[in-house]
Amino acid sequence: MKLAFIIRDLGHGGAQRQLSILTAGLVREGHEVSVLHFYGGPFEPSLREAGVKTICIGKKSRWDLLGFFFRLIKAARSVQPEVLHGYLAESNLMALFLKPFCGFPRVAWGVRDSQTDAHLWGTLGKLSFRLNCLLARFADVIICNSKAGRDYYLARGYPAHKTHVVPNGIDTERFGLQVRSSGFSPPVFGLVGRLSPMKDHATFLKAAALVPNARFVIVGSGDETYAQQMREFATSLGVQVTWLPAQSDMPSVYATFDCLVNSSAFGEGFSNVIGEAMACGVPCIASDVGDSAWIIGNPAQIFPAGDHDALAKCMLEFAKQSSPLAPREELSASTAEEASELENVTPARPRFAHLAERDGYCTNPRSRIVAEFSIERLIERTSRLLGKKVMWITTGLGSGGAEMMLAQLVNGLPKLQHVVVSLTAGGKHAASLPNVHSLDMPAGKPTLSALWKLFRLVRLEKPDVLMGWMYHGCLVASLAKFMRLKQVPMIWNIRQSLYDLKLEKRGSAMVIRALAWLSWLPKRITYNSQLSSQQHEAIGYAKAKTQLIANGFDLAKWKPDVKRVFQLVPNELENSVYIGRFGRNAPMKDYPTFIEAAKLIHAKHSHTRFIIVGAETDQLDVPPFIEVLGERHDLPELTASLNIAVSSSAFGEGFPNVVGEAMACAIPVVATDIGDTRWVMGETGRLVPPRDPQALAKACLEILESGLTQDLAARERIERHFSLTSVLSQFESLITTEGTQRTQGTEATLLTSPISPLTSH
Numbered sequence: 001m002k003l004a005f006i007i008r009d010l011g012h013g014g015a016q017r018q019l020s021i022l023t024a025g026l027v028r029e030g031h032e033v034s035v036l037h038f039y040g041g042p043f044e045p046s047l048r049e050a051g052v053k054t055i056c057i058g059k060k061s062r063w064d065l066l067g068f069f070f071r072l073i074k075a076a077r078s079v080q081p082e083v084l085h086g087y088l089a090e091s092n093l094m095a096l097f098l099k100p101f102c103g104f105p106r107v108a109w110g111v112r113d114s115q116t117d118a119h120l121w122g123t124l125g126k127l128s129f130r131l132n133c134l135l136a137r138f139a140d141v142i143i144c145n146s147k148a149g150r151d152y153y154l155a156r157g158y159p160a161h162k163t164h165v166v167p168n169g170i171d172t173e174r175f176g177l178q179v180r181s182s183g184f185s186p187p188v189f190g191l192v193g194r195l196s197p198m199k200d201h202a203t204f205l206k207a208a209a210l211v212p213n214a215r216f217v218i219v220g221s222g223d224e225t226y227a228q229q230m231r232e233f234a235t236s237l238g239v240q241v242t243w244l245p246a247q248s249d250m251p252s253v254y255a256t257f258d259c260l261v262n263s264s265a266f267g268e269g270f271s272n273v274i275g276e277a278m279a280c281g282v283p284c285i286a287s288d289v290g291d292s293a294w295i296i297g298n299p300a301q302i303f304p305a306g307d308h309d310a311l312a313k314c315m316l317e318f319a320k321q322s323s324p325l326a327p328r329e330e331l332s333a334s335t336a337e338e339a340s341e342l343e344n345v346t347p348a349r350p351r352f353a354h355l356a357e358r359d360g361y362c363t364n365p366r367s368r369i370v371a372e373f374s375i376e377r378l379i380e381r382t383s384r385l386l387g388k389k390v391m392w393i394t395t396g397l398g399s400g401g402a403e404m405m406l407a408q409l410v411n412g413l414p415k416l417q418h419v420v421v422s423l424t425a426g427g428k429h430a431a432s433l434p435n436v437h438s439l440d441m442p443a444g445k446p447t448l449s450a451l452w453k454l455f456r457l458v459r460l461e462k463p464d465v466l467m468g469w470m471y472h473g474c475l476v477a478s479l480a481k482f483m484r485l486k487q488v489p490m491i492w493n494i495r496q497s498l499y500d501l502k503l504e505k506r507g508s509a510m511v512i513r514a515l516a517w518l519s520w521l522p523k524r525i526t527y528n529s530q531l532s533s534q535q536h537e538a539i540g541y542a543k544a545k546t547q548l549i550a551n552g553f554d555l556a557k558w559k560p561d562v563k564r565v566f567q568l569v570p571n572e573l574e575n576s577v578y579i580g581r582f583g584r585n586a587p588m589k590d591y592p593t594f595i596e597a598a599k600l601i602h603a604k605h606s607h608t609r610f611i612i613v614g615a616e617t618d619q620l621d622v623p624p625f626i627e628v629l630g631e632r633h634d635l636p637e638l639t640a641s642l643n644i645a646v647s648s649s650a651f652g653e654g655f656p657n658v659v660g661e662a663m664a665c666a667i668p669v670v671a672t673d674i675g676d677t678r679w680v681m682g683e684t685g686r687l688v689p690p691r692d693p694q695a696l697a698k699a700c701l702e703i704l705e706s707g708l709t710q711d712l713a714a715r716e717r718i719e720r721h722f723s724l725t726s727v728l729s730q731f732e733s734l735i736t737t738e739g740t741q742r743t744q745g746t747e748a749t750l751l752t753s754p755i756s757p758l759t760s761h
Contacts, residue, residue, distance in 0.1 A: 001736075003386065004034045004081035004105075006072075006091040006098075010041030010054075014272060015112045017043070018145070018168050018378075019087055024050035025169075025379035029415075034079040036072065053079065069094075073101045081105050083386050088112055089132050096138055106140040106464070108386055114148035114269030114290050133157045140462070141385050146269030148290040161460060164385055167291065168270045169378025170369050175251050175279035177366065187319045188215045190257035192250075192273045193264070195222030200265035200287070201230045206308035207263075209237040211315045219253055221246040254280040259318050262286040265305050271295060275373050278365035285314045297368055380414060389417040390735055391463035393480060394473040397427030397436070399584055399615040399631055401657035402495035405528075405551055406469055407432055412728045416735060419461045421454070423472055428631075451479075458483045465735050466490040468522070471511045478518055489523045491734065497654045497675040498535040503588075516540035524734065529654035529676040547734070550676075551655045552727030553718055558664035560710055561640035577608045577708065579700060580642040582635065582661075585616040588652035590672075596693035597648070598626055601700050608704070613638060640665040643708045644700055647671035650690045656680060660722055663714035670699040680722070684714040 005023060010016055020043045023033045027050055034053040037044075047054050055075045059068050076084065076098050084099065085108040086092035092109040099107050109132075133156045136142060142163040144150040150158075150165050189208070193199040201218065208216045218230075218241055227243075234241045247253045254260065260277035261284070262268075268290030275295055277284055286292035287305040296302065300317075303310035371377075392410065397403050397420070407429040410418045418434060425438045437457055439450040458480045466481055466488055468474030474492040481490050492515070501509045519525065519542040526547045527533040537543045579601070581594045591612070598610040602625050610626040618630045632638060639645065645662030646669075647653075653675035660680055662669050669685035671677045678687055686703070688695040 001082045001386065001388075002032045002034075002080055003083045003085060004036060004076060004079050005085045005087055006036045006076075006095050007087040008037065008091060009039040010035070010037050010043040010047070011039075012042060014168075015088055015110075016041065018112075019043075020047055020050075021169055021171065021375055022378060022382060023047060023052045025375055026383065027051040029379060029383060031383075032079075034081070036075050038068075055079075069097075073098060076102050083108055085386065086110055089128050092139070093128065093131055093135065096135055106386070107138075109136070109139045109142040111142060111144040111149050111153060112269070113267075114146050115152045115267060137162075143382065143385060144269075146291045147294060149269045166378065166381040166385065167295075167373055168272055168275065169375035170272070170275040170279050170373050172279050172366075172370050172374050175254070175276045177281045186213045186215055187258040188217060188256060189259050189261050189315055190217040190219065190253070191261050191263060192219045192253065192277070193262070194220050194246075195224075195227045195230070197226065198264060198267045200263045200306065202233060203265070203287075203306055203308045203311060204261055204263040205230065205234050205237055205239055205241070207261075207311035207315060208234075208239045208241070210309070210312035211319065214315070214319060215242070216240070217242045217244065217256065219244045219247060250276060251280055254282050257282050259315070260284045261311070261315070262292060263305075263311065264289045264292075268292060275369055279369040281364075281366045283318070283365055285311065285318065287311075295368075295373065296365075383415045384417060387416045388464040388735060389419065389461065390465045390467055391419045391421060391458070391461060391477075391480070392467045392469055392473075393421045393477040394423070394469035395471070396424040397422050397429040397433070399428045401551070401655075402470055403427065403429050404657065405495070408552070408554070408724060409728065409731055410434070412724065413732055413735075415732070419457070419463060421457060421476075423450070423476060454480060455483050463488065467735075468492045470495050471508060471515060474515055474522075475511050475518075478515075478521055481521065490521060492519075492522045492525045494525060494527050494532060494536060494541075495654060496652055497529055497532040498539070499651045501539075503651055513539070519545065526734070527654070530679065531676050532654040549727060549730045549734070550680075550722055551657055551660060552722055552724035553660050553664045554724045555664060555719060557636050558661050558718075559636070559640065560666040560712075560715065561637070577605065577643045577704060578611055578641065579608060579644045579646060580611040580613065580638070581646045581648060582613045582639065582658050583647070583649075584614045585619060588649055589614075590648045590650035590691065591617070591620055593650070593691055593693045593696060594646060594648040595620070595622055595626065597646075597696035597700065599623065600693065600697035601704075604701060605704060611638070611642070635661070636665070639667060642667050644703055645669050646696065646700070647674075647677065648690075648696060649674045649677075653677065659685075660718055663711070664718040666710040666712050666715040668703050668708075668711045669714065670696060670703070672696070681714070682717050684711055684717060 003026060005019060007016065007019055023035060026033050034055060035047060036055050036057060038057050038059040040056050044054050057068060057071050057075060072094060081102060083106045084095040084102065086095035087110040095107050095109065099105065136158040139162060142158060143166050144153065144163060145166060145168050147165050150163055154160055154163060191201065191204050216239060231243065254277045257277070260274065260282050262271055262274055264287055266289060270291050274284050274286055274292055284296050285301050285303065286296060288302050289305050293299070293302045301314060303314050392406060394406055410420060410433050420433050420436045422430065422436065422438045423441045424443060425440045430436050439453050441447060441450045454476065466477045468477030468490065477490055481488060498512065501512060504512065516539050519540065522545060524547050525541060525545045526549050528549060528551050530548055533546050533548060537546065583589045585591060601608055612620065612622065612626060612628045613632050613635070615631045617628050620628060622628055639661055642662070645658065645667045647656050647659050649656065649672055651674060656671065656675060656677050659669055659671050659677055663684065669681060671681065671685065671687060672690040673687045674690055681687065686699040688699050
């Protein structure tokens with residue numbers, strides 16, 4: 001994407017540092033990033049080195065308003081952004097005002113505080129705050145760097161559905177573990193932060209007076225009057241404290257602490273100090289202010305703000321649980337000029353062993369930061385919120401292959417925002433998907449309440465791309481396109497083949513015909529089967545809009561079970577052979593043919609066992625040697641434990657997932673020649689005519705009598721042509737280009753397929 005960030009200046013500050021980290025990371029991810037700033041600053045050279053385009057607007061004075069805004073418009077238009085991202089209050093307003101002059105890009109606001117001190121500002125500052133609260137509903141997305149900040153601004157009118165939390169990213173390479181010499185000494189508790197009443201040094205000092213045999217360090221600069229008051233207060237309490245000014249090499253400072261204490265009384269949002277110390281492997285104790293409890297992740301290390309007795313209790317518990325039996329290595333200062341100061345604090349001091357897990361202390365604080373608050377997580381979360389919003393409208397989220405593929409796409413494309421709208425309620429995959437809404441329609445019966453709910457969802461979510469999934473989903477997506485009242489690209493996704501409309505339910509047949517008349521509406525129509533595309537084009541679907549994207553398989557999930565220790569049927573003989581038919585009980589799956597073939601096979605090989613898995617298969621009438629397991633959630637393990645996998649479908653198959661899944665597990669496959677089964681299988685397995693139990697049985701018997709071995713060629717074919725990674729890449733490209741880069745004609749669609757069917761056999 002083309003992203004343009006707007007910020008007042010690039011001077012030294014937490015917001016500017018985070019902007020520098022974020023934009024550099026977004027450039028590494030392949031985005032085109034520009035930063036528009038009013039005054040410049042020391043971060044500008046590092047941004048340029050990272051590949052970020054910087055444009056200084058040059059605000060000349062406080063009252064340089066009209067000329068400044070015209071220069072800002074010109075600069076913003078020059079980068080043609082898809083997203084305008086404000087950083088801090090006045091920049092957020094500028095991003096919103098620029099929107100109509102830049103082609104109406106998406107506008108993101110950046111909120112970097114947990115509670116504003118606008119009451120201390122002048123008239124313009126107060127006006128800016130009120131305008132932000134009033135106009136927040138017009139931003140497309142609002143990103144707060146703390147939960148505390150989000151709660152504060154929600155209470156002041158910010159829209160909840162647009163306001164999200166993306167915590168700061170900690171540079172875990174800079175803030176890391178360092179080697180120190182070992183030894184033993186009392187624990188050292190450190191407090192880091194500017195000298196300000198907000199940090200509540202008094203509570204820290206009063207708690208320190210209650211903790212014997214410990215050392216205390218306060219690092220920070222600020223108001224000298226306040227600093228002198230705190231020094232005198234420490235003396236009156238009899239607490240010996242080492243006072244250090246703000247340091248440039250903070251990793252070395254954290255290295256001298258056994259425990260960091262954050263005693264802030266108010267105003268904290270996301271505490272960088274806590275995150276940095278934990279990244280250095282230093283446990284933390286903090287007041288319950290802002291997001292400190294979330295960052296630390298352990299209630300035992302949190303105390304009520306201003307409660308010095310509770311803080312002292314935490315510090316004493318820490319000292320008690322620090323074991324002297326396993327000393328940690330000392331960290332050393334990385335710069336010579338600071339080494340002498342740090343040595344005065346704690347010469348050759350030990351790093352105490354980990355705290356006892358039974359007492360609830362975080363035994364590995366760095367791992368939590370790496371997992372939840374690293375720069376990589378910052379970039380990932382921000383990319384997703386700034387990415388295009390895709391609304392997937394699907395018939396349902398049940399057990400079918402189309403539903404499973406939808407779930408894989410939504411969960412496999414984290415750089416996009418996803419809204420999933422299901423026409424029917426519930427379904428197997430509903431719980432695994434984010435932001436799911438159901439229209440609660442009875443099957444095939446639209447209702448006024450469902451249409452009203454759809455209208456509200458479309459107007460609320462304002463999707464950038466509409467994705468219709470399966471026939472009814474495509475029809476409703478077309479309706480949603482008109483509800484959006486804006487030119488929004490729409491993509492249809494057809495997930496089955498079409499042999500004869502007479503085989504479809506009456507309502508479904510009407511929808512299929514209606515889509516043929518409406519096929520001029522979508523930007524593209526994707527098919528997961530070449531045969532399906534040809535069949536639909538034959539009844540009037542727009543040929544020029546066709547794109548073939550086959551299904552993909554997660555090769556880490558679907559893999560051979562070399563040991564074959566999984567037993568399908570309890571107490572079964574070890575030499576039993578398992579032949580499986582997986583899929584829901586539906587006419588197109590043709591279970592009667594499979595059951596008849598199983599009887600023929602069992603008559604010749606009585607040790608053969610047959611396994612049926614799928615929704616509603618418990619309704620089938622089967623002989624005793626066929627085991628019906630119903631719907632299961634361990635399909636990869638079940639599939640990998642088969643000796644032969646069968647697909648007996650009679651019609652309707654587009655891209656047969658069960659065939660590809662078995663092939664990925666290196667299981668020999670016998671399948672009917674339906675849909676694109678021949679294309680998927682290539683030269684592997686055996687193809688038979690549909691509705692022919694004798695041919696199906698014969699093919700299985702040939703495999704049994706030739707010796708049961710893994711079909712490694714089948715696995716290799718899936719790896720080469722049908723991996724999930726390739727499919728995700730194709731869908732991401734399709735969505736992000738909004739279907740605008742289009743090669744005309746059906747010849748182009750063959751190029752998008754993993755392998756041409758003409759060369760498959």
